[in-house]
Amino acid sequence: MMMVMCRSNLACGFVVASSAGVIYDWALTFGQEIELVWRQQWSLMTLLYLSVRYFGIVFVVINIMYNAPTISMTDTVSLIVSIIQNWINVVATVIIGVIMVVRLRAVYRGSRKVMIFLIITFLAVIIIYCVFAVIATSHLSGEELILSCTYRCYVVFEEGHSTLMYTVTWILITAWEVVAVCLTAWVAVKHFRELRRRSGRDVVEDSLAVLMESHVAYFASFVAASCLELGYLSPAFSTPHPNSLGPPIYAGVASIFSLMQLFVLGPRLILCIREHYARVEAESYAATGMSSIVFQERVHVQTSNSV
Numbered sequence: 001m002m003m004v005m006c007r008s009n010l011a012c013g014f015v016v017a018s019s020a021g022v023i024y025d026w027a028l029t030f031g032q033e034i035e036l037v038w039r040q041q042w043s044l045m046t047l048l049y050l051s052v053r054y055f056g057i058v059f060v061v062i063n064i065m066y067n068a069p070t071i072s073m074t075d076t077v078s079l080i081v082s083i084i085q086n087w088i089n090v091v092a093t094v095i096i097g098v099i100m101v102v103r104l105r106a107v108y109r110g111s112r113k114v115m116i117f118l119i120i121t122f123l124a125v126i127i128i129y130c131v132f133a134v135i136a137t138s139h140l141s142g143e144e145l146i147l148s149c150t151y152r153c154y155v156v157f158e159e160g161h162s163t164l165m166y167t168v169t170w171i172l173i174t175a176w177e178v179v180a181v182c183l184t185a186w187v188a189v190k191h192f193r194e195l196r197r198r199s200g201r202d203v204v205e206d207s208l209a210v211l212m213e214s215h216v217a218y219f220a221s222f223v224a225a226s227c228l229e230l231g232y233l234s235p236a237f238s239t240p241h242p243n244s245l246g247p248p249i250y251a252g253v254a255s256i257f258s259l260m261q262l263f264v265l266g267p268r269l270i271l272c273i274r275e276h277y278a279r280v281e282a283e284s285y286a287a288t289g290m291s292s293i294v295f296q297e298r299v300h301v302q303t304s305n306s307v
Contacts, residue, residue, distance in 0.1 A: 014252025015067040018259045019060035025264045026057060029271060036274040045102060049270040052095045056263025059088045083137055089262070090133045093173065094126055096266045100180045103211065103269065107187050114183070125176045132165045163233055174226055181219045188212045210276045214269050221261040228254035 037049055065071055066081045073081070101118050108114040188208050231250055 012064075012067045014248075014255060015063050018252075018256040019064050021256070022056050022060045022259055022263045026053065029268075032271060032275060036271060036278055040274075045099070045270055048095050048099050048102075049267055052092050052099075052263065053267045055088050055092050055095075056259070056267070059085060059092075059263065060259070062088075086133070086137065089258075090130065092262045092266065093129070096262065096269070097122055097126060097176065099266070099269050103215075103273075104180065104183055107184065107208075107211065118183075121176065121179060125172045128172055129169055132169050136165060166233060170226065170229065177219060177222050177226075181215060184212065184215050207273070207276060210272055214265075214272045218261065218265040218269060221257060221265050225254065225257035225261045228257055 033053070037046055040046065062081060062085060066073070066078070066085070101122055104118055105111075105115055188211070191208050228250070231254065
């Protein structure tokens with residue numbers, strides 16, 4: 001979502017914290033990324049994963065430079081950087097939406113009715129979202145403040161239509177996420193009821209469990225970030241007071257949740273599933289190898305007895 005940006009010492013601290021979280025997660029999962037993404041056959045999900053992952057890296061690097069008090073920027077440069085950040089946010093949101101559609105298509109085994117519903121709903125939400133993003137970008141302006149030797153640049157809307165656009169955008173994105181999580185929960189409950197009648201666990205049940213865990217974690221972070229983003233509708237952000245610490249702290253906390261949702265849990269929607277199937281494949285190979293050893297031992301025993 002389009003948000004108000006500010007540069008200050010306090011904001012820089014939150015930016016460094018949130019950016020460090022994104023970079024740390026990338027470093028933590030880089031080995032898995034090499035094995036499960038780069039060395040695998042390329043597909044749409046590969047492109048989606050790499051896009052959202054490395055858009056996140058670019059975003060946090062720009063974010064650190066933008067909010068660092070020691071780096072001086074003119075109004076024009078600050079405005080351009082803010083526009084780039086907002087559109088990375090928009091593109092990342094669209095990519096994660098596509099990931100959700102692909103996951104739900106796989107879960108519903110390519111059901112035509114479900115796909116038509118998902119595509120129509122997703123396109124309607126994203127088209128309106130992008131139109132509002134274009135309108136919001138065209139009405140952004142930068143303002144400079146120099147207080148107590150601290151340079152601050154606020155990027156704000158020039159006209160008073162931001163509240164309506166922001167509210168509609170928030171409702172649309174929230175509605176889409178609720179639809180996605182409900183569809184995932186429905187098919188998971190349906191499968192679990194069917195599998196309860198059988199003995200033991202299988203790959204489908206485990207896959208659905210992994211899918212639900214990742215989706216619930218993502219949705220929980222989305223709810224937290226979405227609720228915090230409602231605070232941007234407060235007059236404290238539309239007319240920020242230069243000496244007020246409340247808005248920078250609130251914006252910093254909201255940015256942490258937003259970055260974790262988009263650029264940490266977003267890529268993990270793909271990575272966790274690939275990790276699960278890689279583990280299942282490895283266990284299958286191990287079981288096949290053990291069966292082969294047992295078979296060879298039995299053949300050897302039978303041959304020895306016959307001799």
